[in-house]
Amino acid sequence: MRVLVVEDEQRLALAIKHGLEVEGFSVDIVHDGLSGLARATDHTYDVIILDIMLPGLNGYRVCSRLRAAGSDAGILMLTAKDGEWDEAEALDTGADDYLSKPFSFVVLVARLKALARRIGSRAPRRTVLGDLVVDSAARTCTRAGTAIALTPREFAVLDHLARRAGEAVSKREILEEVWDSGPDSDPNTVEVHISALRRKIDAPFGRSAVQTVRGSGYRLAADGG
Amino acid sequence: MRVLVVEDEQRLALAIKHGLEVEGFSVDIVHDGLSGLARATDHTYDVIILDIMLPGLNGYRVCSRLRAAGSDAGILMLTAKDGEWDEAEALDTGADDYLSKPFSFVVLVARLKALARRIGSRAPRRTVLGDLVVDSAARTCTRAGTAIALTPREFAVLDHLARRAGEAVSKREILEEVWDSGPDSDPNTVEVHISALRRKIDAPFGRSAVQTVRGSGYRLAADGG
DNA sequence: GGGCGGGCTGAAGGGTTCCTGAAGACCTGA
DNA sequence: TCAGGTCTTCAGGAACCCTTCAGCCCGCCC
Secondary structure: EEEEEOOOOOHHHHHHHHHHHHHOEEEEOOHHHHHHHHHHHHHHOOEEEEOOOOOOOOOOHHHHHHOOOOOOOOOEEEEEEEOOOOOHHHHOOOOOOOEEEEEOHHHHHHHHHHHHHHHHOOOOOOEEEEEEEEEEOOOOEEEOOEEEEEEEEHHEEEEHHOOOOOOOOOOOOHHHHHHHHOOOOOOHHHHHHHHHHHHHHOOOOOOOOOEEEEEEEEEOOOOOO | EEEEEEEHHHHHHHHHHHHHHHHEEEEEEEEEEHHHHHHHHOOOEEEEEEEOOOOOOOOHHHHHHHHHHHOEEEEEEEEOOOOHHHHHHHHHOOEEEEEEEEOOHHHHHHHHHHHHHHHHHOOOEEEEEOOEEEOOOOOOOEOEEEOOOOHHHHHHHHHHHHHHHOOOOOOHHHHHHHHOOOOOOOOHHHHHHHHHHHHHHHHHHHHOEEEEEEOOOOEEOOOOO
């Protein structure tokens, strides 16, 4: 996950960089609006953290020019909390989210991750696991060249497993990601859909890509089973 | 979940300790920076709660030295002052989060849990010990390329030993970490699972990765036995 | 040698987790 | 409103796992 920080206060910028790197993001910094614009158009970033008060070119302008140039990066605006700079205006110019200074670092990370998730799901993506292909953008699934019809829920479950292929994923997490539900939802719902998935993508082919990890959840075999 | 509290105000330190123990954390206390540094390097902690104003060596220095020494524990800084620069400096020196005094205990616990979760996901995904491989994310175990089926409890025990490979780990600690249980649980439960583990990952290969440390617990050989 | 504490392990029951067919609720489009 | 498809809930049953117990071994110390 690549992040560009456009912020003229050096120490704050460094603190953000450092903190985010600990979180596993890869971070670049520039200190004024024009450099930000240049850098963001020259390179590809997933998310841009953009201060509004910048020397040279202010954040609003950077943001709208980026959008005009077709950038689809996620943009998180940093606004000073006095009323001079308007959050609504930030969103108007094409920002995806905003945060008032001073902010808690924990909140920044949370927002960034939420944004990254949205961006991530916006990006086209295709996962190949042996002869099993899951295409998130097209919302299709094929095995050995044969198209497989899946219901929306089934596909969402498969897609989520595919994004973390090879890893054990808990029912709890699947519920949260696919159903957007609280912690008290019924895990059996997941089980039923897993069952349906197996019937469609495994059984007819004599394979077992969808594996049960007892006590912990499910795993989509990285080699397609 | 092991927590070290480095805090010179005795009453506050004790209050934190008691409160966290009720929450199921296992807590040690030291009262100055040097002891904190020593203790944190001698033992393994998941999270270190670090006051900034400490006699001897202040929190920033303890933190940066710990990071320089390669510690990957989660570090939560306690700061008496308020404001952006404290936060920035804390994060600069490698802290993961910070909290301004006075703080609510509920907030402390929430932050701690959030941090513990992040640390958990930052933890190495795979541990390689000779020809024995323990993959925490996939929840799989292989020896010499052969996949080994383990039950949830067996895997949890192995995983915990693997995270501290080469170190002796007490049954007490295993009970706390894997079973999340009080001090009055039956150590024989651990013994039974260790026995099962040996039958699966050692016996068939004529090896002995799982070693008994009489009177003290078990150790997973760093070279796979 | 005998007693003792610590550790090992096979067996079994009781409990938990998971699977799956079926039924009804729900949504959507015509 | 109806039809068709989809989702969730329910419940039975199967598979599996955990703990407990009891008997045993082993090393150590008196």
